Amino acid sequence: MSFINNSKNKVALIDCNSFYVSCERLFNPKIQNTPVVVLSNNDGCVISRSVEAKKIGIKMGEPYFKVKNLVKKNNVKIFSSNYALYGDLSRRVMKVLKGFSDKIEIYSIDEAFLDLSHIKDDQVEEYGKKIRNKVLKWIGIPTSVGISSTKTLSKVANHIAKKNKSGVVFLKDNIDNKLKDFDIADVWGVGRQLSKLYKKNGIDSAYKLKNISNTWVKKSTNVLGAKTVMELRGVSCIDLETKEIKRKSCCVSRSFGKKVESLEKLRESITTHCLNAAEKIRIDKQTTRSITVFIRTSPFDKNRKYYSNSVTIDLPVATSNSLELVKEAINGLKKIYKYGYFYQKAGIILSKLNESSEKEFNLLAPIMEKKSNTLMQAIDFTNAKYGRNSISVAQAGVKKSWKMRKEHSSNIDTASFAYLPRVFTT
Ligand SMILES: [Mg+2]
Structure with a gap:
């Protein structure tokens, strides 16, 4: 079965590579090519790994105590998570990305979708490389860029880009060949439960899911399941959420x-x-x-x-x-x-x-409020500086003895000059 895709849509998914590890490396150039791991709150589990750490066999989500031996044997550098640092660098990455398209959806701390429909097909890969290079040059964070006609396919492209030397993939031709090698469990929107159901029914690749009958999908899954199938066919059904939704709490x-x-x-x-x-x-x-x-x-x-x-x-x-x-x-x-x-x-x-x-409007408040706003602004400014x-x-308190366990924290504070890496030249 083949599906004709007339869509001129182009969506890029930009994903920071091993984001937390990359943030730590930025301030610690010595660990550039060595195995590095970042742990979750209270040093619980592995939540970010460098390529070298993956090769040693350290798994995502594994409790730290279980990998302690591997860590020791291979001299793996361990970091407690430093969310203030990651959040700050994330904001900077997103700011650079916004310069490439005004339609952006910040999907997570290290991922964003960009609408690139305004770029011609024969130029879009080059454009992707420009994005990647600018983020690397300005912020110092390596990324992978996957581009295709739908969000779901751009995720597939991004997966492939991660293994690609250039770090950029525009998925347009021969999509089916790529989808045949693509594990169903790695398809965006297919969670653990759904992938179990698909596998039980012999659907083990993205290609097989793409070619499944509409009736079967609608009967066996939900609206989201059907949307994923359409998106694999190149029909865009999941819009970019470009409006930044302010939090309610x-x-x-x-x-x-x-x-x-x-x-x-x-x-x-x-x-x-x-x-x-x-x-x-x-x-x-x-x-x-x-x-x-x-x-x-x-x-x-x-x-x-x-x-x-x-x-x-x-x-x-x-x-x-x-x-x-x-x-x-x-x-x-x-x-x-x-x-x-x-x-x-x-x-x-x-x-x-x-x-x-x-x-x-509060009748009694205005004067007091102006004063307190100025005070709060002064505090925020001082803390940022x-x-x-x-x-x-x-x-x-000052000692804060109740604080989270953070035995391996880099303690880097982007608001302080003291943490800038030193470069010695001879
Ligand atoms: Mg990432």
Whole structure:
């Protein structure tokens, strides 16, 4: 069966290669060609691997303790995750990408779809190379670029590009040959359950899925399943979501590196989370009308009693002021804290987020508000210039002994000159 594809659509998927590892390498040129691995929160599992680490046999998602021997034997460089660094570099990568097309969908921290329909077929591969080179030159992050007529096919192209030396693939001709070699489990939108179902029915490649009957797909899967099939045929059904959807809520929570018993330490962590969340919503020019504080002990600790509680406070006036939010959060914490428990996790959620400009008019507030906005701007500016948490509030503590386990953190802060790599010339 063959499907005629008249579409002039061209979508590129740009994906950063081993993104977290690449971020760490940027500040540590010595580990450029050596095996490197980044671990998840509290140094739990492997979440990013360099090509060299993959070759040794370190699997994605594997618990760190299971690969410790491999790590030692092969001298693998280990990093605790540093999301502040990855988030910052991600923003910079996306900014460069926006220069190549105004239709962009930021799909995840290290992936974006770009509409390249305005570029001619015979020039689009060259254009892809330009994108790749600019991101590499300006930000220092290597990427792979896959281009095709639909999002699903651009994902396929990207997979192929990852193994391609140039890092760029335009998938237009001989698509079927490529799809025959493409594992069904690697098709975008085909999760573990769906790929099991397909395999049971003999559909083990993207090519076989492309040629499946419409009736069968509709009967056996859902709308998304049918869309995937159409997209493999080159019929675009999944639009680019170019509108940046502002978040409706903002949650900051962490598990503790060591269990925490005292109210004082919980207060430090809640304050710190609150400051982070407030800064986040200020960056997005949002305000909140509701703050939830939650704490809990470990549900797996059979020797100790379990306790989990939360409290939500509705604020009379929408705000993004750190000091106000911290005050409310601490009041909330005091209401739910119980002595005698060993807490494992604490966090806050800011909800009912609004645009700052949409905020309702408050007769008494204007003057005070102007003052506090200026103060918040000054804090954000100082922290961006001199390093995170240069200015904080006293309740956030200084030692922060409750912090996440981060034994292998590079601690790189892009807001601080001290972390710039040094280059010696002779
Ligand atoms: Mg990636």
